[in-house]
Amino acid sequence: MTPPSLDVAIFSYNRGAYLKNCVESLQRNMPGVRFTVYDDGSDEPGTLAYLQSLGENVRHMKSAGEDRHGGYYNNMQAALDATQADYLLMLQDDLQVVRPFAQEDLSRIHQVFEQSPITVFISPLFMKGSKRAYFQQRYQPDAGLRCYRWSADPQESGKVPQKYADIAVLHVARLRQSGWRFAGSEEANGALANTLFGDMVQVAEPWVFYVPEEPAYRGRVLTFGAKLAVKMAGNTVKSFQDMSAQASVTFAQRDLSVYPFAEDFVDTVDPTVRKPYKFNAYRTRWLPLILNKLELLGRRLWPR
Incomplete structure (x- = not known):
């Protein structure tokens, strides 16, 4: 059986040093994984110089607006439309891949998707220590699939991160089959995911985290x-x-x-x-x- 494939999309704007750190961490810890940087119209000279050094790994996107996120969600849609992989890892330029990503990690992601047919989003992020009680109350271990599953009160009014998060591994085919189009905010995407899919799953061995400050x-x-x-x-x-x-x-x-x-x-x-x-x-x-x-x-x- 052909193993599942994974692409990475990195979304960037005017933070060249952070983008460089993100890309280099990806190359160290996920060697051979295909990645594309979707840049939202950067104009800072250092960022432009680094983007140029990445050659064909960059797509220069035109921002669709001046809202809080610029063209971020349009760029996410472009990444989803362009990939030919089974799964797509969405990253931002202020993230770092912090440990080696092995074939076993991809196999476990594949297993979760295969055994959870309504799962479309899987979080690759370490949990934030500033929210220990939040995560421990809302996520419970699933020893069989070795992951964490949402277990909070169903009346709780949060669709993020219960259903969706901007940083996630996406099941490409399921999103396309649903007719998914990214909305203009994380909250709106959470509400849309709530109508279409099951809860987002948290991996037990995350490999990505936000760079501080x-x-x-x-x-x-x-x-x-x-x-x-x-x-x-x-x-x-x-x-x-x-x-x-x-x-x-x-x-x-x-x-x-x-x-x-x-x-x-x-x-x-x-x-x-x-x-x-x-x-x-x-x-x-x-x-x-x-x-x-x-x-x-x-x-x-x-x-x-």
């Missing part, structure tokens, strides 16, 4: 607070150390009562980065956080 774009621009935070923190990628092959094996053999929180298994290269990890640079200091909130409030009250 990254510059967060809103409406395709950085707020003054976000720019200030980056300067205060130092304009460098707070990248992770790769998990060793032996550590990865030990991780895969652990009891599922030990949840895969990133802070418990993955360390940053810079030891001064604090845990639990924070994922927008402006959240690490009070002044940038306040300035960011004030600017976003001003945008809502006085739109251009």
